[in-house]
Each structure stands twice: as C-alpha cells, then as structure tokens.
Amino acid sequence: MVTSQLRAGPDVxxxxxxxxxxxxxxxxxxxxxxxxxxxHHVAERLSERTRVLYVDSPGLxxxxxxxxxxxxxxxxxxxxxxxxxxxxxxxxxxxVPQIPFRRVPFVRSLNVVVGKILxxxxxxxxxxxxxxxWFAVPHPGSLANAFDETAxxxxxxxxxxxxxxxxxxxxxxxxxNLTRRADLVFVASARMLQEKRQFKASTVLxxxxxxxxxxxxxxxxxxxxAPGTRHLRRPIVGFFGLIEEWIDLDLIAELAxxxxxxxxxxxxxxxxxxxxxxxxxxxxxxxxxxxxxLPSWAKAFDVAIIPYRLTRxxxxxxxxxxxxxxxxxxxxxxxxxxxxxxxxxxxxxxxGPEQFISQIEDALVNDTDADRARRIEATAxxxxxxxxxxxxxxxxxxxxxxxxxxQ
Numbered sequence: 383m384v385t386s387q388l389r390a391g392p393d394v395x396x397x398x399x400x401x402x403x404x405x406x407x408x409x410x411x412x413x414x415x416x417x418x419x420x421x422h423h424v425a426e427r428l429s430e431r432t433r434v435l436y437v438d439s440p441g442l443x444x445x446x447x448x449x450x451x452x453x454x455x456x457x458x459x460x461x462x463x464x465x466x467x468x469x470x471x472x473x474x475x476x477x478v479p480q481i482p483f484r485r486v487p488f489v490r491s492l493n494v495v496v497g498k499i500l501x502x503x504x505x506x507x508x509x510x511x512x513x514x515x516w517f518a519v520p521h522p523g524s525l526a527n528a529f530d531e532t533a534x535x536x537x538x539x540x541x542x543x544x545x546x547x548x549x550x551x552x553x554x555x556x557x558x559n560l561t562r563r564a565d566l567v568f569v570a571s572a573r574m575l576q577e578k579r580q581f582k583a584s585t586v587l588x589x590x591x592x593x594x595x596x597x598x599x600x601x602x603x604x605x606x607x608a609p610g611t612r613h614l615r616r617p618i619v620g621f622f623g624l625i626e627e628w629i630d631l632d633l634i635a636e637l638a639x640x641x642x643x644x645x646x647x648x649x650x651x652x653x654x655x656x657x658x659x660x661x662x663x664x665x666x667x668x669x670x671x672x673x674x675x676l677p678s679w680a681k682a683f684d685v686a687i688i689p690y691r692l693t694r695x696x697x698x699x700x701x702x703x704x705x706x707x708x709x710x711x712x713x714x715x716x717x718x719x720x721x722x723x724x725x726x727x728x729x730x731x732x733x734g735p736e737q738f739i740s741q742i743e744d745a746l747v748n749d750t751d752a753d754r755a756r757r758i759e760a761t762a763x764x765x766x767x768x769x770x771x772x773x774x775x776x777x778x779x780x781x782x783x784x785x786x787x788x789q
Contacts, residue, residue: 398778405510416670427770441480523560544695591766597709611682620683688716711754713745
C-alpha cells in the first residue's frame with residue numbers, strides 16, 4: 383500500500399519494477415514558457431532515468447485577444463504538424479493543443495480523438511512500446527489509459543481551477559476525474575493533499591525540490607552580477623517570477639512610494655496591467671530572463687520578496703520560489719501563505735505595507751553571514767534529484783504491485 387507521505391527507504395525499494403523499462407508520456411506545461419516550473423524540472427530528472435515524450439497541451443484557458451497569445455496560438459497550431467523534437471539527451475517535445483471551449487458540444491470528444499492520434503503518431507515515431515503516462519496538468523486527463531500504458535501518474539503541482547482566466551468548474555471536474563483515474567497521485571502542498579484525498583485516499587504529499595547548486599552559486603564571489611543591475615541604486619529589493627494577477631503590484635507600488643530611495647527590481651514576464659507601478663521611477667521591470675541567469679540577478683538583491691495576493695490559488699500552492707530564494711542565501715520577506723509559513727524560521731513574514739517595510743529594514747540592518755549560511759544549508763537536501771528519486775521509488779513499487787495483482 384502506498385504511504386500518504388513522500389518518503390525514501392527500504393519500504394519503497396523492496397519489490398519494485400524499474401522505470402527504465404518504460405517510456406514516459408509526460409503531459410506538462412508549455413515547454414518553451416518563459417518561466418521554469420516543477421513540470422519542467424521533474425521531466426528533466428525523469429529523462430535521466432528513461433526516455434520521455436514531453437507533451438505540452440495549450441488550452442487550459444481560452445487565449446486572450448492580445449498579440450502574445452495569438453502569436454503563441456499560431457506557433458502551437460503550426461507545431462502540430464512537426465515531428466517530436468529532441469530537447470534533451472532522452473527528452474522529446476511535441477505539442478498537442480486542447481480546444482479550451484469544453485462546454486461546447488463535442489469539444490471534449492474532439493480533444494480526445496485528436497490527442498490520441500497525435501500522441502500515438504509520436505510514440506510510433508519514437509518506438510515507445512511499454513509506457514506509463516505522467517500528468518502534471520489536468521486538462522488532457524481524458525487521454526489517461528488511451529495508450530495501453532502500464533500505469534497513470536498525476537503529479538499535481540497547482541490548484542488549476544483557481545488560476546486566473548480558466549473555466550473553474552470545468553477544470554475542477556477534469557482535475558477530479560484524473561485524480562480518480564490515476565494509479566498514483568502526488569501533490570505539492572498539504573492543503574491540496576486534504577482536497578485530493580476526497581477523491582483518492584492514497585494521495586502522496588511530494589514537496590517541491592530546488593536546483594540548489596544553481597541558486598547557491600549566487601553566493602559565489604566569482605559570479606558577476608547581471609549587467610542590467612550595475613547602475614541601479616541600492617538597496618535593491620528583488621523579485622523573480624511570472625508577474626500575474628496573484629502578484630500584489632499595488633503593494634509594491636505602495637512600498638516604492640514610501641521608500642523612494644529603494645530600488646524595486648522585478649524580473650519576469652509582465653502579464654497584467656502595471657500602470658501605477660510603471661509610473662514610479664524606482665520600480666524596474668527587467669522582463670523575463672534566462673533561467674540559468676537568475677543567480678546573477680539575485681546576486682544584486684539586498685532583500686528578496688514574495689508579495690503574493692492571498693488568493694485561493696496562492697493559499698493552496700507550494701511556491702517553488704521560496705526554496706529558490708533561500709538557496710541564494712538572500713534574506714526573504716514574504717506574505718503568510720501556508721506553505722511559506724512552514725519556513726517561518728528562515729523567512730520574515732509580513733502582511734501589508736507597514737510590516738513589509740519594517741521587515742525589509744530589519745533584513746537590511748540585522749541579517750548576518752550566519753543567517754545566510756543557515757538558509758542555504760536548509761535547502762541543501764531539497765534538490766530535485768532527491769525529490770524525484772523518492773517519487774520514482776514509489777512509482778516503481780506501485781507498478782510492481784499492479785503487475786503482481788494482474789498475474
């Protein structure tokens with residue numbers, strides 16, 4: 383029986399299949415998105431063990447009538463005709479869009495039919511025979527068990543029904559259906575664990591990992607700061623990540639207005655209206671930057687912040703960012719979201735402008751080398767390699783048990 387906590391040890395290793403025997407059909411976020419998510423990190427680590435076909439499935443939400451979404455839609459439609467593209471040593475990418483208007487009659491059936499055809503074509507091209515499917519997103523979940531796969535894994539990394547711009551009721555239904563159909567379900571936060579257990583009692587809590595070595599390089603004295611930060615006035619209060627509706631730009635603007643001598647450096651794609659913030663000279667939008675360059679940007683930070691709005695999605699999420707920030711060693715000031723408060727001994731918690739200013743000022747004055755070392759050390763064992771290794775052990779044991787029961 384699968385345990386409800388992610389754990390390593392002999393109970394996982396004993397009596398298990400080998401993942402190397404299978405090709406993985408991995409349904410994930412847009413592979414070419416500006417920000418790297420858990421979906422990408424897990425797929426890359428799985429490809430170190432076996433062959434992986436990464437299937438990104440645009441269509442979680444309806445596209446907006448803006449240039450970026452229309453450009454992405456055109457690119458994805460063209461990519462349907464392309465063969466699987468090698469993007470890693472044993473990692474191939476293919477795009478299988480889903481029509482997002484699922485309440486329209488026959489759309490769901492059409493998504494399944496088209497998805498089956500395109501994925502089967504890719505599997506034949508790559509000569510995948512024994513397979514398992516691995517879903518990091520729920521909307522292509524109707525394709526579970528469509529490819530004679532040995533097992534179905536749902537590695538749920540977000541409360542997708544709470545994301546802005548989605549058909550919440552439909553996505554919640556798809557999520558629940560995939561949870562029921564999967565042989566194994568993993569979730570990234572304790573809050574999501576409670577919800578998923580309503581549909582799958584054996585759901586496993588699998589906390590996010592972190593690219594610890596990459597972000598620890600921020601503290602390397604030989605690493606230069608990003609050229610785009612050299613002219614900025616200090617202190618620098620920094621943020622990196624997608625700037626979406628859950629980022630409290632009003633809070634950042636309020637902080638910038640109250641502390642005009644501070645620079646607020648925001649790194650990432652801007653996906654919302656930011657007129658107020660853009661009107662302030664001490665707020666700098668640096669745009670999206672290559673993932674591996676983030677340590678050089680973070681090196682310029684005096685303090686890192688997590689200024690989330692406490693939406694349902696944020697409350698249920700497990701921010702990957704908190705681990706990445708801590709691995710840099712930089713002091714962190716963050717809102718009191720449940721998964722952030724788990725790091726309360728390492729993070730300064732703040733609600734509202736007054737507390738944010740107070741905590742940032744405290745970090746600027748009182749943070750020590752010992753504090754920085756403690757934050758880096760806290761993330762040393764949280765690597766993606768370690769997290770995925772434990773998850774793989776649970777998956778392999780579950781496959782073995784399933785095979786034994788079918789004999």
